[in-house]
Amino acid sequence: MDNLDCLTIADVERLLDTAPAHPVLPIDVEFARRMILDTIEGTDMDLQLGGTQSSDHQVIPDAQTAALLLVPGVGWLRPVRAALRHLLNNRTADDTVDNVDDPWMVPESPGPLSWDTAGAAVTDAWHRGRSVVGVAFSADDLPLEFWCLPRRGQARLPGPTNLQIMQFIDDRTGQWPSFSWELLPDSFAGQVVPGDLAVGWYDGITADDWLAAVRKSLATRASFQRGMQAATEAPPAPEVQGPPAGPTLDQLAGMDEAVAWGRQLAEDLADYRAGRIGWDAVEHGVVLAGPPGTGKTTFAAALARSCGVPLILGSHASWQAAGHQGEMLKSMNATFAEAAEAGPCILFIDEIDGFTSRAANSHGYNSTYQRQIVNALLEHLDGVAGRPGVVVVGATNMPEVVDPALLRPGRLERVITIPVPDTAALIGIFRHHLGTDLPGSDLFQVAAIAAAAGATGAQVTQWVRGARRVARKARRSMRLGDLMQQLASLDPAADGNALAVLVPIGGMQ
Structure with a gap:
């Protein structure tokens, strides 16, 4: 083809169809x-x-x-x-x-x-x-x-992020995977290697199927590594705790409904162990709902302490971290078996909102995945009714997204709201965390300021710790001003609300 003027349309089309000098990269x-x-x-x-x-x-x-x-x-x-x-x-x-x-x-x-x-x-x-x-x-x-x-x-070279993996999948398939963050958060995405993406790839694969293949490859590798580790190391001790150190139900403030339920449970468990009542007379399932930091985990620990029984911990995230769906179900099974062995006990399931409504996610691979996970939890909760001694306490920030089947009678049949504490409750929370510090001090003002900011028990813990640090550096006992200083350092941009702290001169020594 010496003369370009002689090119025909067929020649041009043939040239356009010619493969590039270098093939597409794997x-x-x-x-x-x-x-x-x-x-x-x-x-x-x-x-x-x-x-x-x-x-x-x-x-x-x-x-x-x-x-x-x-x-x-x-x-x-x-x-x-x-x-x-x-x-x-x-x-x-x-x-x-x-x-x-x-x-x-x-x-x-x-x-x-x-x-x-x-x-x-x-x-x-x-x-x-x-x-x-x-x-x-x-x-x-x-x-x-x-x-x-x-x-x-x-x-x-850092481990990949969820966004980098999803963008790559989108570029190759023209689709963004459904529930991409839920199925592959950054903590999992960072463990993905290029081979995980290559194993599942084929022409015409959908984004959801490719992501599922990546998860499977990642979980298979993690399972193999755990098996190798288990072959050379002693198995970890089960995550069973005795009555945890810390407050009892009588020392909790701002949780009136939850504390009343817990006291009744303590009485019922005592009667059950004494043989005065059967297990069917014990209310063995509850969900604690409330904003982050309001003390749901603290309540579970106080409940176990007041009842004098072990506390066993589980969560949607910890079970999912075990690997693919099969590994997650094995991890969940192990936790419930552990609870049955330790009973009577409190089984605390954090992040129960991770078991979202199956009706809300009724299409595609993710709906099948979610349905099987929720069904497995339902089987365990139904088993608790016939397996004496296990009281299940769930915790959530979003009770509205929990699958309704979990909340039916005989399962987690009661939902108790733990609200953001008011001034009176905060006085009690401050007093508990202060311990022997500031004896006899009037905590109304500091509690009122904290309540106006919508403070939670978790923030009170942080403020008391900071006040102790100030006093320790000054080589003296804590003063009320040390505690007030912690509230004064609140970042107004944290929730978009400015907070004015009035400190009377000479009154905080």
Whole structure:
């Protein structure tokens, strides 16, 4: 085709259909490439590498340089090295053989018998004037000769965030996964390696199915690691606590309805253990609802202490952290079995709003996942009725989203609201946390100021701790002014409401 004037429409269409010089990168390498660019773009490391935004030509550094890129784990080594060869040398992802004509050398990990060979290759590349960029998770990932080079730059590749993974899935599928944050929060997303994305990928996969595959790969790897750890270590002690240190029900303020219920439960459990009543006469399920910091966990501990029974802890998040759905269900089963063994006891389930309504999420993979999780909890709650000795106390900030089936008679049949404490309740809360400090002091003013700000028991704990710190640094007993100072330091922007604190001169000594 010597004369461009002779091109026909068919010729043009054929040229447009011609595959590019370099094939599309594999999923794991493409994800690693994007993570590298996100990490170093606009930084000194990017400038040192000569600019990595273009992958259609080799990057020639202005001066010979050595750089180090640290990765989150060994699962990142191969895809990151392949991505760097593509970015810097314009090599294909499957081209792992070092080419002496390339401007950059990306060393491989030395094998058990190739330390001398790997080190000699790095030394030879440096003597030829080539730049070297090493990728490592530990010192063993690169030969000693690399660590002897005069490195001029270093960067650390962080674990991916939920947003980075979801954007990648969206770019490849044209869809944003449903319930992306709930199914892969940052605490889980940071453990994802490029291979997790590659294992589940196929042309035509939906975003939801791909995310499910990523979760499965992540959970399988985590399960394997836990199995290896369990084979070499003694199993952890069960999370069973005796009557916890701290207040009893009689020492709690601002929880009148919950305290009244707890006292009745303590009496019923005493009668049950004495054989005066059967288990069917004991109310064995309740949900505590209230804003964060109002003392729901404190109440559960005080309840166990007042009843003289162990406290066993569980939550939607701790069970989900065990891994994929099967692992989560095993973790939930283990907690309920532990409670049955320890009974009579209090089983406290935090974040029960994580078991959201199945009717509200009735479509797609996530609805099936959520339905099976809620059904499993329902089976356990129904089992509690026939398994004497286990009192289940749930806690939530959002009772309206809890699946209604959990709140039916025989399960968690009562919902008790724990409100933000008023002035009278705050006086009692301050007095409890102060202990022997400020004996005989009038706490009305400090409690009224705290109540006006909508303070919770958790904030009172923080203020008392801060006041003790001030007094300790001054080498003296606490003064009321120390406590008032903590309230005066409230950040008005925390909830958008300004708070004026009036401190009478000479009255806080």
